Amino acid sequence: MNVTVLGLCGALLVGIGVFAFLWQRHLLRRVLAFNVIGSGIFLYLGAAGARGGAADPVPHALIITGIVVALSASALAVALVLAHLHASSATRLPEDEP
Amino acid sequence: MSGWFMFLATVLLLSLAGALWRVWSGPSQADRMMAAQLVGTGGVGVVLLLAAAGDWAMIDVAVVLALLAAFAAVAFVKAQTPQGAGDPEDDADG
């Protein structure tokens, strides 16, 4: 029961993150939404692996790998956003500028 | 005993909703950041209660949370200076 609550919470987080990723235009907010989706997926996977009583260590290892990959991607994305800001004085993609 | 710790942890967690409200309403950036620090401290408390109710191996997480909250505070303070590279004390003087 407890595990189901956390798994459904993960599903909800993915939905919230996808909403924010598609809705927001500011690129930093999209990076942030990307991280919310990522942690939602991890929570979903972790909760699914904990249903048998004893936690399954394989998802834990996958999730740690996933967190590192997400942090790497976020860092590159943030650096790109800042470089784009210096080059074009914009915090959005050209097609999203009002 | 562990049920009692879980009860305390739940109450402590609920009380952090107040901090969430402060993050939402601000109004200044420092208000929001201080509220986040409060959630960090409350989080450490919750971890300790969970550890008391379950497995003491959890306290490593409390240590890391406490440490990184302090680092985040420094990052916030630096971010208040021009280009995030100065010292707010200097900027206050000048």
Added chain:
Amino acid sequence: MSLILPLLAAVPLLGAIAAVLAPRAGKGIGLGVAIVLLAALAVLVGGLNTPVVLPLGGWEPPLGIALRVDGLAAAFLGLAAVVMTGVLIAAPYRGAGREAAAFWPLALLLWGALNAIFLSRDLFNLYVGLELLTLAAVALAALSGSAGALAAAIRYMVFALMGSLLFLLGVALTYAAHGALDLAALPGRNPQPTDALAAGLMTAGLLVKTALFPFHAWLAPAHSGAPAPASAMLSALVPKASFYILLRLWFEALPDLGRPGFLWLMGALGTAAILYGGVMALRQARLKLVIAYSTVAQIGYLFLVFPLAGGGGAAQPWAAGAWTGVVFHALAHGLAKAAMFLCAGLWLAAAGNDRIEALRGAARATPMAVFAFALAAISLMGLPPSGGFTAKYLMVTSAFAAGAPYWALGPLLGGLLAAAYLYRPIAAAFAPVEPELRPVPRGQQAVPLALALGAIVLGLASAPPFDLLQIGRPEAAARGVE
């Protein structure tokens, strides 16, 4: 063999590390990696009779990760090796400045990511490989640092991140349902109601990464905004990696999930991509954008594999032909597109811009490059005797044999469109005027020529690659998905 597979997976990564340590020696390191990998591939292909499996660290799946080489993997490893060798020879970066210090290690990391993907049999490992590929590709797309390239790189990253997350979500759901990540374990799984959702999420993510219409918006600006050697890698190789995973997923891991509606949708999107990409390529004034939109169209052909090699429960004699044809198309397009972008890079350097009018008279100034471009164009149009022709011939005959001639419409119209949009640069190059281009050394023109000749040879001598692809060919490629 126990040494060849680790070499293929790890030598590009070691090369990248060496290039980080010695940025000035980047080119030498890259060429050294190319020699080792070409030799390793020659030994591998020479001795490959049945698929080779290597459980890493001696840990068999499901506990560990296994690498595997069959004909398909060998073909894509070979494509990556040939294109990367050409790109590394052609790339002009020297010294230890910003661009050189970034280009060599990133190009080698991109190669390492491609090889890791082509060898891997583990869904989560494929995710990590895709992320490595994406980060290296985005960084290369931004390499010039211009405002346009940075915006294109961010758009690329936004799409790629969304694609990765969807793929990862499908992988997570697959593990949750089956406790397995190994592709070989999935056909024998105990079917679950969540399988269709997991497969759909993985497929959606891979479609975004492959830039299938309508997820193509990021491709043309990113591929045309990158420096030419990077464009060659991004266009010829990177979308192939996610398509390769789609092939593995649908023809090996989950063929039982293919529904007629899904197969039809893939074919329809592929046909739409062929037509849309062709029309857009026709409307561009800049050569690199023509070539980039051509990639949007050429990616569409790949997706005809779903309706042509899938559908129907009974044995289909044409399914194997369609599957082989699509793989041929991927190979021929890779070679031809790399040649075209390298030519575009030469002309951009020689003319100062890449407008099509600037090419007028290029046939006199750079005859070898124009010849290379024309050969590559022959393959993209699907004219004999090129690899592109073999591929289209196989696709079109399977479409008629399957009683679904409408799937031949895309390849036939696409060939006409390709002829139309490639005619303009070639006509400009042969215009009888004094060229305004600065002359280009012949040595630099030789690399795109060799790659374009490769695309032609693939059609002239199609028997050896054809036989190679039959090694360990998935059963579903002959029997049909579903």
Added chain:
Amino acid sequence: MTLAFDLVLCAMIVGAAICAAVAGTIFAAAVFFIVYGIFVSLAWLRLDAFDVALAEAAMGAGLTGILLLRALGRMPASEDRPGPALAPALAGAGLALALGWAFLALPESAGLGPVVRNAAPGAGAENPVTAVLLAFRAWDTLLETIVLLAALLGVWALSRDEAWGLPPGLPQRVRPDGVLAGFGRILPPIGAVVGVYLVWAGTSRPGGAFQGGTVLAAVALLVSMAGLAQAPRVTSGALRLVLVAGPLVFLGMAFIGAVLSLWQPGAAFLALPEAHAKSLILGIELMLTLSIAVTLAALVAGPPEDRA
């Protein structure tokens, strides 16, 4: 009681996520994201995933939060109008519902837990998560350290040509007798001890190279932000050697296995000899920690910049 706790926790997580998604200013959104990370690491404790809780606290809430705060400090406070909400809301809600249904429709647990726990002692690590990361799925872990390297190369490539060759990030200016400098002297030793402890404990207890490396990266960033030490130039050979040392040692060990396998049964690419597996794993972890710490610190510091 535990169910009440989990329900409250999930409510807080979802509330923080929604606030991070819709908050009126980006700064508020970033602070909500940090708060969200703290709650998520509590959720990992509830799932008995202590290693993941550590990673989430250190990387998700900690370093990602620092990354966002630093980026915001560099940006003008621009107005932030999102696009139309209907289609994104439908997409998000649809996906959440589908995933929720799928979670309830999943078969009884199908994981590899028992298999891993049986094989872990032979792989040289009592902590099963460490065994998965450094033995069974070592290829993932190796590629992941390369992903970090690729991201850093990409970040450095974004510097302007004039700034190439300078140290990562902007030069930091700090009053020598100020609060910041003092803070910078007190905190790093504590952080360094915690970081090393997490790696050391990782083979048998929760922790490991990634968690420990992240804490050490935060220490390095603090030292730099407090102006106590100047980071080396991005062209520095020593810095580059430290960046690649972890993956290089890892790959080297892997290759020794591949070469040995030519005449020694049981040896293989990425296999550690069983007799020395434990000490080799610790050695690889220490090298990885060093590389991860420096790479992460450089990633957050950003591309080299002159004073623009």
